[in-house]
Amino acid sequence: MNIVVCIKQVPATTEVKMNKETNTIIREGVESIINPFDMYAVEESLRIREKLGGKVTVISMGPQAVCDSLKETIGLGADDTVLLSDRAFAGADSLATSYTLSMGIKKIGDFDLIICGKQATDGDTAQVGPSLAEKLGIPHTTYVRRIEEIKDGYIRCQRLTEDGYEVVEMPLPAMITVVKEINEPRLPSIKGMMRAKKAVVNIWSADDINADKNLCGLKGSPTQVVKTFVPVHDVQSEMIEGTSEEQAQKLADKLLNMQFMTCK
Amino acid sequence: MDYFLTEEQQMIKELAAKIADEKIAPIAIEYDEQGKFPHEIIKILADSDLCGVYIAEEYGGLGGGVFEMSLVVEQLSRACGGISLAFAGTGLGTFPIILFGNEEQKKKYLPDIASGKKLAAFGLTEANAGSDAAGIQTTAVLAGDEYVLNGTKQWITNGGEADVYTVVACTNRSKGARGFSAFIVEKDTPGFTFGKKENKMGIRASCTRELVFDNCRIPRENLLSKEGMGFIVAMKTLDRTRPGVAAQALGIAQGAFEEAVKYSKQRVQFGQPISSFQAIQHMMADMAIQIEASRALVYQTCKFIDSGAKNFSKESAMAKVMASDTAMKVTTDAIQVMGGYGYMKEYPIEKKMRDAKITQIYEGTNQIQRNVIALELIKELAGK
Numbered sequence A: 001m002n003i004v005v006c007i008k009q010v011p012a013t014t015e016v017k018m019n020k021e022t023n024t025i026i027r028e029g030v031e032s033i034i035n036p037f038d039m040y041a042v043e044e045s046l047r048i049r050e051k052l053g054g055k056v057t058v059i060s061m062g063p064q065a066v067c068d069s070l071k072e073t074i075g076l077g078a079d080d081t082v083l084l085s086d087r088a089f090a091g092a093d094s095l096a097t098s099y100t101l102s103m104g105i106k107k108i109g110d111f112d113l114i115i116c117g118k119q120a121t122d123g124d125t126a127q128v129g130p131s132l133a134e135k136l137g138i139p140h141t142t143y144v145r146r147i148e149e150i151k152d153g154y155i156r157c158q159r160l161t162e163d164g165y166e167v168v169e170m171p172l173p174a175m176i177t178v179v180k181e182i183n184e185p186r187l188p189s190i191k192g193m194m195r196a197k198k199a200v201v202n203i204w205s206a207d208d209i210n211a212d213k214n215l216c217g218l219k220g221s222p223t224q225v226v227k228t229f230v231p232v233h234d235v236q237s238e239m240i241e242g243t244s245e246e247q248a249q250k251l252a253d254k255l256l257n258m259q260f261m262t263c264k
Numbered sequence B: 001m002d003y004f005l006t007e008e009q010q011m012i013k014e015l016a017a018k019i020a021d022e023k024i025a026p027i028a029i030e031y032d033e034q035g036k037f038p039h040e041i042i043k044i045l046a047d048s049d050l051c052g053v054y055i056a057e058e059y060g061g062l063g064g065g066v067f068e069m070s071l072v073v074e075q076l077s078r079a080c081g082g083i084s085l086a087f088a089g090t091g092l093g094t095f096p097i098i099l100f101g102n103e104e105q106k107k108k109y110l111p112d113i114a115s116g117k118k119l120a121a122f123g124l125t126e127a128n129a130g131s132d133a134a135g136i137q138t139t140a141v142l143a144g145d146e147y148v149l150n151g152t153k154q155w156i157t158n159g160g161e162a163d164v165y166t167v168v169a170c171t172n173r174s175k176g177a178r179g180f181s182a183f184i185v186e187k188d189t190p191g192f193t194f195g196k197k198e199n200k201m202g203i204r205a206s207c208t209r210e211l212v213f214d215n216c217r218i219p220r221e222n223l224l225s226k227e228g229m230g231f232i233v234a235m236k237t238l239d240r241t242r243p244g245v246a247a248q249a250l251g252i253a254q255g256a257f258e259e260a261v262k263y264s265k266q267r268v269q270f271g272q273p274i275s276s277f278q279a280i281q282h283m284m285a286d287m288a289i290q291i292e293a294s295r296a297l298v299y300q301t302c303k304f305i306d307s308g309a310k311n312f313s314k315e316s317a318m319a320k321v322m323a324s325d326t327a328m329k330v331t332t333d334a335i336q337v338m339g340g341y342g343y344m345k346e347y348p349i350e351k352k353m354r355d356a357k358i359t360q361i362y363e364g365t366n367q368i369q370r371n372v373i374a375l376e377l378i379k380e381l382a383g384k
């Protein structure tokens, strides 16, 4: 079973800071980590490989610094890593990113399953996985919380929904995105970390993957960020005093006044 | 302070720290309260290759020495001095094989210990032989191709949980300590059972038990080194593992220190954080001084041992005394910084004080260590 895992490097903080002029995320001075949801994708791929054999290739698109994150996955047990890196890829939205990744994965070639995290913690779109599957013309399902069965040409998994889960069967090759309920990611091993130190990440340019530069990066991105802003949390609070009964009465009056509720 | 660790040592330290913070710290209080043995943590240590840091590569380890072992113990002990002992106690049980085992013995036992599949333990102490280890009564009698063991070892760390036991017994009583021999005994050998589990003040996630030998027959090839070498096996082993106890103490002290500093910034009295009071600041400065001085001595002793030094009883004893006395002082002061909250079980600090105490007692009490140091000093003087 050959598995490709897509990972993204994201800022370690949950408080993303924006550059107001360029409308892009400020990445300087913030530690980079592998998108936490992608760690579940990596873990699941390793578990499948441990059961069925095969190869795990981890791929990412981004600047050279992403090599560190890719090497980290070697420390966890990944067999091979690919970084798609080219000036032409800069400024990509989810459409251009999924196109670029799809071209990279075509070059990797022989794969049975692609696993992505459900979404990235910086952009939060959850679009790249499904869009990538469409570009490759393979079936996909999202929010997988458990793989019930996987074998040659077949996968059956549980897809988390708001009020339960669905069981989805697909032929392989296919793409799934996973949620954190699926597993508990392992820590690296010392031998893995040493392998990672010595490992060489394959770095492919737009030409290496035969990508149409018009479909990559900023050029290939129809998404336009018109404006970004930090939501203002302007909370005014008022303490209501008195006995419980008085407090309840005063609160009810206020809510009625504000027309949050009506009195029948 | 930068101790110029090698790249590999740095990796080992960081990974052990990660395991301590992410996996051990959240469960430390529960395991302490229930006296639970940390099987899950052993599995994590095994998967991360840390179980074999001090074992040669040819036997599946990472090829490090006492330093690497101590780095792991220190980091794990920051989160829990009891849980870290499953690892450190295995080191104590394994060093006799590393130092005195023959090729077959090493091939048979070390790979499974390096991979974390098996734990080890070391049995020397008996009810009437603590500091005076020469007073042990357990006997081993050669009968054909087997040795027959009889006697009871007391307070053995990892007792019942370990698979491999290195045990010291008398093979010739008339020769005193020169009539002792060391053996490898496997769990589940007929005639080998475990006595009561001790209910302890601290390191409660560590299992301390009796080893009971009742006509326990072990193959002759389980003798370590030669007959009569048992006392030397024990003493040379302890010289090498005492920095491990020192590292345990150091980790406990460091953990308590970190907790106290964090708390001092949050706790407000008289309208200001208590960290703004000079009395608190000086306590913290003293803690930091003692911890760093201990660390410097422990690390340097480890490096000295790993460099291939022949005699390091004195240095090893110094490191153990210094770090364990520091741990006792620092954990006590950490509670003082935290006041009544430090005394409560909701915070992991009172546990650290309970855990620290043992490091002044086992692997030779600090009084015995001072005897060792003084004896070496006198020898050195006589040699001049």
Ligand SMILES: Cc1cc2nc3c(=O)[nH]c(=O)nc-3n(C[C@H](O)[C@H](O)[C@H](O)COP(=O)(O)OP(=O)(O)OC[C@H]3O[C@@H](n4cnc5c(N)ncnc54)[C@H](O)[C@@H]3O)c2cc1C
Residues within 6 Å of the ligand: B089, B121, B122, B123, B124, B125, B129, B130, B131, B132, B154, B155, B156, B157, B158, B200, B208, B358, B361, B362, B363, B364, B365, B366, B367, B368, B371
């Ligand atoms: C939790 C725990 C785990 C242990 N794990 C192991 C293990 O895995 N394997 C193992 O073999 N043993 C183990 N031990 C035993 C430990 O090493 C002994 O407890 C220790 O060596 C001290 O012996 P003792 O307790 O009998 O004290 P004693 O020897 O009775 O000492 C009592 C007091 O007298 C002092 N004293 C004794 N002799 C002298 C002297 N000559 N000069 C000055 N002062 C002296 C001591 O310093 C101490 O203060 C463990 C003990 C504990 C409590």
